[in-house]
Amino acid sequence: MSPKPAATKKHERSVEKLSHFRCAHCGKWWSVGDAPLAKKVWWCPWCGLSAQTINAATH
Numbered sequence: 722m723s724p725k726p727a728a729t730k731k732h733e734r735s736v737e738k739l740s741h742f743r744c745a746h747c748g749k750w751w752s753v754g755d756a757p758l759a760k761k762v763w764w765c766p767w768c769g770l771s772a773q774t775i776n777a778a779t780h
């Protein structure tokens with residue numbers, strides 16, 4: 722019996738753009754999936770402080 726895909730079952734695929742942030746205050750990293758580009762001020766989940774974001778030079 723050879724393995725073959727079941728005709729009635731479908732895998733679900735979704736694509737996520739992952740943004741990586743580095744805190745301006747404590748320097749720790751966190752990531753947000755599908756983070757809106759229009760949102761400029763983010764709160765650090767590590768130290769709780771907010772700051773505006775700039776794009777990293779490597780992007």
Ligand SMILES: [Zn+2]
Pocket residue numbers: 744745746747748749765766767768769770
């Ligand atoms: Zn922080």
